[in-house]
Amino acid sequence: MASRNRRRTSILFEAFRLGGAKALSEIYAAHGAVRNAKPVAFPNDMMWWDDERVETTVDRAYVESHLRPDEILRLDQQLGFGDGLTDDTYFEWIVTKAKRIFLILVDIGVPDQIFGAVDNSWDDDDLPLQLDQVARLQLRRKKDERLDRKFFERQFTYLMRHLKPEENLVYEDVEIVPLEPLDRRNVGTQASPTHSNVDKVCIPGRPDDIFIRRRISLGDGSGQVTEADFLSGIDRMRARSNQHVVSLWASYIQQSSGYLLLTPIHEWTLTSVLTILPPSMKILAKRDRRVLVLDWMHCLADAVASLHNLGLAHGQIKPSNIFLDMDNKIFLGDVDVFGLDPANQFDQENYDYGAPELSTHIHTEPDEPQRLINRMRRRSSAASPEPSSRRLFPPSPPASPSHSNIITSTFYLPSPAAPPSPAGDPIKGDIYSLGCIYLELLTLLMKRSSRTFSRHRASKPSTPPTRTAPRADSSFHHNAAEVESWASSLAKDARQKEDRLFRGITHLLNLTLRMLSPHPMDRPSARFCEERVYEILTNNAGVEGTHCGSARMWRVVDGMVEVARGVPGVGVAGGSGGRGQSWLTGRGGSRSGSASQSGSKSSGSGPMGRGLGGRPKARPWKAPIYSGEFVLPLKSSS
Numbered sequence: 001m002a003s004r005n006r007r008r009t010s011i012l013f014e015a016f017r018l019g020g021a022k023a024l025s026e027i028y029a030a031h032g033a034v035r036n037a038k039p040v041a042f043p044n045d046m047m048w049w050d051d052e053r054v055e056t057t058v059d060r061a062y063v064e065s066h067l068r069p070d071e072i073l074r075l076d077q078q079l080g081f082g083d084g085l086t087d088d089t090y091f092e093w094i095v096t097k098a099k100r101i102f103l104i105l106v107d108i109g110v111p112d113q114i115f116g117a118v119d120n121s122w123d124d125d126d127l128p129l130q131l132d133q134v135a136r137l138q139l140r141r142k143k144d145e146r147l148d149r150k151f152f153e154r155q156f157t158y159l160m161r162h163l164k165p166e167e168n169l170v171y172e173d174v175e176i177v178p179l180e181p182l183d184r185r186n187v188g189t190q191a192s193p194t195h196s197n198v199d200k201v202c203i204p205g206r207p208d209d210i211f212i213r214r215r216i217s218l219g220d221g222s223g224q225v226t227e228a229d230f231l232s233g234i235d236r237m238r239a240r241s242n243q244h245v246v247s248l249w250a251s252y253i254q255q256s257s258g259y260l261l262l263t264p265i266h267e268w269t270l271t272s273v274l275t276i277l278p279p280s281m282k283i284l285a286k287r288d289r290r291v292l293v294l295d296w297m298h299c300l301a302d303a304v305a306s307l308h309n310l311g312l313a314h315g316q317i318k319p320s321n322i323f324l325d326m327d328n329k330i331f332l333g334d335v336d337v338f339g340l341d342p343a344n345q346f347d348q349e350n351y352d353y354g355a356p357e358l359s360t361h362i363h364t365e366p367d368e369p370q371r372l373i374n375r376m377r378r379r380s381s382a383a384s385p386e387p388s389s390r391r392l393f394p395p396s397p398p399a400s401p402s403h404s405n406i407i408t409s410t411f412y413l414p415s416p417a418a419p420p421s422p423a424g425d426p427i428k429g430d431i432y433s434l435g436c437i438y439l440e441l442l443t444l445l446m447k448r449s450s451r452t453f454s455r456h457r458a459s460k461p462s463t464p465p466t467r468t469a470p471r472a473d474s475s476f477h478h479n480a481a482e483v484e485s486w487a488s489s490l491a492k493d494a495r496q497k498e499d500r501l502f503r504g505i506t507h508l509l510n511l512t513l514r515m516l517s518p519h520p521m522d523r524p525s526a527r528f529c530e531e532r533v534y535e536i537l538t539n540n541a542g543v544e545g546t547h548c549g550s551a552r553m554w555r556v557v558d559g560m561v562e563v564a565r566g567v568p569g570v571g572v573a574g575g576s577g578g579r580g581q582s583w584l585t586g587r588g589g590s591r592s593g594s595a596s597q598s599g600s601k602s603s604g605s606g607p608m609g610r611g612l613g614g615r616p617k618a619r620p621w622k623a624p625i626y627s628g629e630f631v632l633p634l635k636s637s638s
Contacts, residue, residue, distance in 0.1 A: 435515030
């Protein structure tokens with residue numbers, strides 16, 4: 001029996017090696033959603049008529065199969081108009097210019113009317129026809145409004161406008177949007193969306209191009225947004241494009257609703273990862289899993305920094321709003337730019353992982369945060385005699401700290417001369433929440449339980465319990481001393497590990513505690529966190545090649561490694577503004593969105609790459625690093 005189990009395990013590992021995590025999605029179905037679910041079956045009249053299908057369907061045999069014998073003979077006759085200026089026959093006109101018109105006439109049961117349409121010079125370029133124009137086709141000798149309406153509605157089955165990246169289209173109520181739902185289960189892109197308004201769709205014929213579709217009701221009522229606000233929100237979502245944030249691929253408006261197509265799709269949340277590892281992580285070697293978790297810290301910091309560079313705050317950084325795809329790529333959930341989240345509803349997770357100045361229910365003793373930060377200041381002052389007010393950047397910790405160092409002995413606080421941030425600054429609140437996530441990830445890395453950490457933080461409330469205040473408060477901001485003691489225990493465990501990866505744990509914990517400062521002005525910026533994490537992973541932990549690389553752009557000049565910061569906003573994909581394109585009414589544009597347009601492939605999921613692979617690696621023992629006006633001296637390897 002044991003040998004049989006070992007053989008089964010080896011087969012599973014070989015399947016994963018050959019087919020990736022996708023090969024195990026059905027084997028481990030209990031751990032997450034199937035990556036490529038079977039599309040929902042549509043009735044025959046809902047099949048997708050793209051250009052290729054139209055071209056291959058309408059041929060001589062198809063046309064003759066829908067005509068009477070006398071009408072078939074007429075196909076090879078010359079056109080009844082043109083006065084001899086053309087030698088085209090009726091059949092040649094149909095297959096070159098009126099395939100879609102013929103398909104529509106077959107659909108509504110009057111294929112013989114194709115001859116009258118051709119005699120009046122109708123072709124596919126005239127489609128779509130407005131309802132009052134259909135009567136000009138003269139489908140009956142007497143006016144038949146019912147048949148005209150049927151033609152008007154059925155024409156859109158053969159005229160599909162495909163969405164393209166960064167595009168917003170306005171579809172008429174009778175138009176068919178070429179999107180195929182994968183399943184009817186409710187999925188989310190945020191921690192608290194209206195789940196009935198979110199589903200998973202793909203582009204017809206391309207089941208790997210999967211998107212999360214979110215529906216937003218347009219109007220002036222409760223729970224609605226105006227069309228102007230919807231378009232404005234789309235522009236803001238385009239501006240914050242980042243590979244580690246749920247981003248807008250395209251959008252459209254139809255039937256008084258706005259729809260967002262979001263990518264990438266997720267398989268798990270960080271909440272589930274902290275409870276049980278997904279199969280895509282279990283299959284990895286132990287050291288690869290550790291590197292992956294450390295890499296997540298850098299990716300999240302880079303994502304938050306990209307938002308902050310644009311002056312945008314995320315505001316929803318918590319485990320249930322951090323997602324993982326089948327390729328172990330981590331990304332932040334969608335930001336509610338439309339203000340539809342219920343503001344008056346108490347969210348326990350927002351409270352637990354939120355900054356103290358942004359939490360609506362705080363029971364912290366008045367002197368506890370000040371006592372904690374004063375103790376940190378004293379230790380920081382004792383560790384560094386140089387006045388902090390003269391520093392442009394926080395001092396760099398030693399590359400290889402001794403095992404005897406206490407975690408807070410290298411805790412670095414910002415300059416007191418730095419301009420204070422507003423007490424309710426959501427950008428500083430993001431830093432605090434990200435610090436909470438960091439501590440959860442380091443807890444996972446050290447093979448500790450998130451539930452045990454939560455119980456360690458829990459404390460009795462200072463006020464009687466209510467409906468909105470939990471009986472045991474396990475929030476980070478209410479239990480600063482417990483959070484610090486937990487971080488100290490993680491540092492102690494890390495010092496006992498021999499793997500070089502754990503040499504950076506103490507530095508990461510120092511950065512995390514600084515991010516968890518109860519005072520917003522003492523928290524570092526997101527870009528500083530990204531650069532500091534990258535420095536720790538590269539110099540201390542020995543991680544080679546993070547997923548996102550570094551936000552710095554490196555180049556070697558005269559034997560020196562020069563660092564230049566990237567320009568915020570460069571490379572951000574932006575779409576054209578405006579309402580979008582509508583065929584019939586002409587609102588927001590002309591008929592440029594023709595049926596021949598096809599959607600591009602999404603850049604959603606994919607294996608985690610190596611970021612800036614072409615960047616020369618910086619060797620800290622070879623040259624000093626220049627950053628702005630401040631030079632950080634680097635010691636020789638000898």
